[in-house]
Amino acid sequence: MSNRGKGFAxxxxxxxxxxxSAQGVxxxxxxxxxxxxxxxxxxxTGLFSVIRLERDNxxxxxxxxxxxxxxxxxxxxEALHRQERVRFVRAPGEMAALLRTRALxxxxxxxxxxxxxxxxxxxxxxxxxxxxxGPGALLAREIAGSRPAILAAASEILGASDAECLEIETPxxxxxxxxxxxxxxxxxxxxxxxxxxxxxxxxAFFKAIKPRLLxxxxxxxxxxxxxxxxxxxxxxxxxxRESLLPLPAxxxxxx
Numbered sequence: 001m002s003n004r005g006k007g008f009a010x011x012x013x014x015x016x017x018x019x020x021s022a023q024g025v026x027x028x029x030x031x032x033x034x035x036x037x038x039x040x041x042x043x044x045t046g047l048f049s050v051i052r053l054e055r056d057n058x059x060x061x062x063x064x065x066x067x068x069x070x071x072x073x074x075x076x077x078e079a080l081h082r083q084e085r086v087r088f089v090r091a092p093g094e095m096a097a098l099l100r101t102r103a104l105x106x107x108x109x110x111x112x113x114x115x116x117x118x119x120x121x122x123x124x125x126x127x128x129x130x131x132x133x134g135p136g137a138l139l140a141r142e143i144a145g146s147r148p149a150i151l152a153a154a155s156e157i158l159g160a161s162d163a164e165c166l167e168i169e170t171p172x173x174x175x176x177x178x179x180x181x182x183x184x185x186x187x188x189x190x191x192x193x194x195x196x197x198x199x200x201x202x203x204a205f206f207k208a209i210k211p212r213l214l215x216x217x218x219x220x221x222x223x224x225x226x227x228x229x230x231x232x233x234x235x236x237x238x239x240x241r242e243s244l245l246p247l248p249a250x251x252x253x254x255x
Contacts, residue, residue: 046247142251
């Protein structure tokens with residue numbers, strides 16, 4: 001006997017949201033885009049840049065070395081991630097656990113470390129192609145560190161593979177990578193987030209983000225009386241509108 005259509009999934013999500021709200025959570029992200037999530041107020045929002053690197057694109061002139069990550073280099077990778085302006089905050093040991101899975105967005109992945117001189121300048125987490133991108137494309141969905149070094153290393157990684165191109169995803173608000181990529185002939189496009197989100201406790205959410213908004217020159221006198229979907233679009237924007245705050249790319253945190 002099938003349990004489909006009996007509302008169990010909706011009740012389960014409602015229970016999860018109730019528990020999350022009781023624990024002080026005000027924003028929930030889901031790595032999916034089912035109709036069920038949409039009906040429950042989750043939406044696709046946020047704005048990201050996808051940079052497409054072809055084999056004939058000219059990389060920046062950076063003297064570097066690239067190799068796969070090792071456990072010995074983990075502290076440097078964690079430090080680079082913490083220095084990113086837009087990122088997920090990771091608990092101690094979390095990044096190590098994520099890297100050891102050798103998976104990114106549910107696909108096999110490899111993490112490459114870029115060395116410039118005697119220091120680690122950046123890293124790229126790269127997965128194989130998926131049906132949404134098309135055949136023959138490598139996907140870098142988490143990067144950190146020097147953008148020129150990352151782009152130069154990405155060109156070498158692509159050249160040593162059988163892939164037709166390599167796509168790098170970054171928050172659209174981090175403009176350095178987009179400007180650099182366009183200067184060497186890469187194509188850039190805007191996309192939304194991988195999944196959906198919902199502001200489940202608007203008062204608590206706006207209280208939490210108020211310092212960030214004030215620092216960015218915005219002020220909130222009253223919480224808008226509107227739907228959760230409109231609130232999310234107002235704050236995080238989309239491919240059709242500017243955002244007040246950026247969303248981090250899911251990267252290794254995608255589950």
